[in-house]
Amino acid sequence: MIARICLVALSIIIECTAVVNGADPLPSWNSGAAKDAIVTFVSKVTTEGSSDFIPISERIAVFDNDGTLWSEQPMYVQAFFVFDRIRTLAPQHPEWKDKEPYASVLKGDLKTVLSGGERALIEMVMATHSGMTSEQFEQIVRDWIATARHPKTGKLYTEMVYQPMLELLSYLRANEFKTYIVSGGGIEFMRPWVEAVYGIPPEQVIGSSIRTKFEVRDGVPQIVRLPELNFIDDKEGKPVGIQQHIGRRPVAAFGNSDGDLQMLQWTAAGSGQRFCMYVHHTDAEREFMYDRQSHVGKLDKGLDEAKTRGWTIVSMKDDWGRIFP
Amino acid sequence: MIARICLVALSIIIECTAVVNGADPLPSWNSGAAKDAIVTFVSKVTTEGSSDFIPISERIAVFDNDGTLWSEQPMYVQAFFVFDRIRTLAPQHPEWKDKEPYASVLKGDLKTVLSGGERALIEMVMATHSGMTSEQFEQIVRDWIATARHPKTGKLYTEMVYQPMLELLSYLRANEFKTYIVSGGGIEFMRPWVEAVYGIPPEQVIGSSIRTKFEVRDGVPQIVRLPELNFIDDKEGKPVGIQQHIGRRPVAAFGNSDGDLQMLQWTAAGSGQRFCMYVHHTDAEREFMYDRQSHVGKLDKGLDEAKTRGWTIVSMKDDWGRIFP
Numbered sequence: 001m002i003a004r005i006c007l008v009a010l011s012i013i014i015e016c017t018a019v020v021n022g023a024d025p026l027p028s029w030n031s032g033a034a035k036d037a038i039v040t041f042v043s044k045v046t047t048e049g050s051s052d053f054i055p056i057s058e059r060i061a062v063f064d065n066d067g068t069l070w071s072e073q074p075m076y077v078q079a080f081f082v083f084d085r086i087r088t089l090a091p092q093h094p095e096w097k098d099k100e101p102y103a104s105v106l107k108g109d110l111k112t113v114l115s116g117g118e119r120a121l122i123e124m125v126m127a128t129h130s131g132m133t134s135e136q137f138e139q140i141v142r143d144w145i146a147t148a149r150h151p152k153t154g155k156l157y158t159e160m161v162y163q164p165m166l167e168l169l170s171y172l173r174a175n176e177f178k179t180y181i182v183s184g185g186g187i188e189f190m191r192p193w194v195e196a197v198y199g200i201p202p203e204q205v206i207g208s209s210i211r212t213k214f215e216v217r218d219g220v221p222q223i224v225r226l227p228e229l230n231f232i233d234d235k236e237g238k239p240v241g242i243q244q245h246i247g248r249r250p251v252a253a254f255g256n257s258d259g260d261l262q263m264l265q266w267t268a269a270g271s272g273q274r275f276c277m278y279v280h281h282t283d284a285e286r287e288f289m290y291d292r293q294s295h296v297g298k299l300d301k302g303l304d305e306a307k308t309r310g311w312t313i314v315s316m317k318d319d320w321g322r323i324f325p
Numbered sequence: 326m327i328a329r330i331c332l333v334a335l336s337i338i339i340e341c342t343a344v345v346n347g348a349d350p351l352p353s354w355n356s357g358a359a360k361d362a363i364v365t366f367v368s369k370v371t372t373e374g375s376s377d378f379i380p381i382s383e384r385i386a387v388f389d390n391d392g393t394l395w396s397e398q399p400m401y402v403q404a405f406f407v408f409d410r411i412r413t414l415a416p417q418h419p420e421w422k423d424k425e426p427y428a429s430v431l432k433g434d435l436k437t438v439l440s441g442g443e444r445a446l447i448e449m450v451m452a453t454h455s456g457m458t459s460e461q462f463e464q465i466v467r468d469w470i471a472t473a474r475h476p477k478t479g480k481l482y483t484e485m486v487y488q489p490m491l492e493l494l495s496y497l498r499a500n501e502f503k504t505y506i507v508s509g510g511g512i513e514f515m516r517p518w519v520e521a522v523y524g525i526p527p528e529q530v531i532g533s534s535i536r537t538k539f540e541v542r543d544g545v546p547q548i549v550r551l552p553e554l555n556f557i558d559d560k561e562g563k564p565v566g567i568q569q570h571i572g573r574r575p576v577a578a579f580g581n582s583d584g585d586l587q588m589l590q591w592t593a594a595g596s597g598q599r600f601c602m603y604v605h606h607t608d609a610e611r612e613f614m615y616d617r618q619s620h621v622g623k624l625d626k627g628l629d630e631a632k633t634r635g636w637t638i639v640s641m642k643d644d645w646g647r648i649f650p
Binding site (some may be wrong): 057060134148178187188195201203205209212213214215223236238239240243246247248251267269 | 539545
């Protein structure tokens with residue numbers, strides 16, 4: 001106990017030394033307006049005695065995941081997971097051979113699958129994410145994320161996270177912000193790996209969910225996953241999810257699409273200093289280039305509103321010295 | 326920044342000194358099996374190198390609120406709040422004069438009100454807890470809890486919290502447990518005051534809720550409370566709420582009624598060391614005496630299961646040297 005406490009104190013002193021030494025906490029960020037805006041905000045709100053000071057308990061920072069912390073092209077990573085689940089489960093579902101959207105997934109005709117839009121995706125999520133216990137599902141996700149690879153880059157998906165955003169998460173936490181994920185993706189699809197990858201614990205993950213129920217099966221208490229929608233944590237759902245889980249309004253919000261706009265609006269509308277940022281995908285060479293016309297991660301209204309309101313817009317091409325770790 | 330970090334380090338050293346000095350962290354607990362069981366559990370799971378050691382990130386402790394952290398007799402505190410809201414809102418609802426259960430509330434006939442059971446209570450909650458923004462509701466609760474008094478004792482409700490449980494919360498947090506409330510009560514009814522009273526921040530409160538929606542009204546982004554049920558965090562709902570909000574299984578759970586049984590079962594069924602405790606209301610003189618026959622906070626099946634499984638049962642009369650602060 002004492003030894004551990006001393007270790008904690010020591011780690012605080014080491015962190016403190018880094019701050020005093022003035023080491024750049026955001027080395028993958030190029031100098032410029034975006035980096036300046038981040039550092040200025042953090043330094044303002046953490047300066048005691050300043051009128052802009054924000055108490056530690058209120059330092060809530062929320063991050064979208066797909067397209068903000070990791071790549072979301074050509075499809076959300078969770079969609080690849082769903083397709084792999086459908087292939088794995090197909091022998092138990094002979095009816096899928098003739099039933100859309102499953103038939104097209106099994107034929108590898110992803111264009112037809114995607115033409116079904118959000119509705120088809122939700123149906124497939126419910127079919128493939130239910131019927132097991134919460135612990136079984138966690139293990140399925142762990143096994144998949146450890147080995148599945150991006151179809152274009154051949155990298156593990158967890159290698160396609162953005163290095164500058166990892167640095168930003170660490171920088172905020174070093175300044176005693178509590179960092180949350182607020183994603184349209186499945187809450188239980190993210191929880192098994194985000195702590196190792198982003199340093200964000202499961203209790204700081206907010207996402208979409210299916211219903212579950214508690215029951216005692218053969219004497220063993222279990223949480224069973226049901227094929228029914230519970231909550232969609234996207235667009236207007238994001239502020240609702242934030243209030244449900246956190247009960248405080250964030251002071252900083254980070255997104256990349258119109259699906260994040262309401263979260264940024266809700267954050268910006270609080271009193272005192274606020275920081276809202278959009279990651280703008282402008283780098284066709286090192287990542288992907290898309291915004292107003294994209295089917296995945298469309299950024300249109302949000303881009304206009306960010307410009308009008310003076311939110312920080314990060315150009316991946318210009319503001320990030322490197323993209324992946 | 327540096328000054329604050331030093332202060333944190335200093336406070337750690339002070340806490341460390343208290344531990345070394347061996348000051349009793351649970352002074353309102355009488356010596357006996359219950360106190361021993363708590364201290365033994367905490368010391369086992371925090372001893373590094375022990376096979377029972379639990380890493381800090383997994384030290385999740387969940388507490389029921391009504392009857393576990395504060396008094397729930399003769400009615401849940403939130404029911405008194407609901408009745409006061411009905412009286413306040415009555416002028417805007419002339420129809421309530423002739424409509425049950427409102428009519429009986431307005432006549433002060435609480436017996437008839439309560440005969441409507443949970444269903445009547447939920448209807449009244451939805452009618453009185455909706456129609457305003459999340460921030461307006463927070464203010465209503467703050468104003469009420471600051472002044473409303475218990476009909477029998479004349480104390481503020483927040484003075485009717487259990488001193489031994491406050492000490493237990495602090496003791497667990499000093500040992501780096503994260504303490505959560507998991508209550509059948511309304512999540513937004515608790516959040517405005519539990520941080521000051523229990524040291525539990527809003528993001529560590531899980532409770533029942535009504536639906537909300539995000540909208541921009543006259544250019545102002547708001548979360549509006551709707552007269553629709555969202556989630557009942559009671560009985561089978563408690564493990565579901567825990568998984569939804571925390572995403573980890575607790576290692577310690579504290580309750581006082583059959584409504585907490587599933588939460589204790591879920592906690593107990595995890596691997597490694599677990600601690601489950603029931604507060605048994607055995608003190609008619611200093612608080613209230615009730616269990617198997619009570620309409621509020623009934624403890625029947627849970628008491629049997631606790632005995633069978635060897636969970637800790639706290640007799641308020643025998644195990645607590647003092648009850649209220």
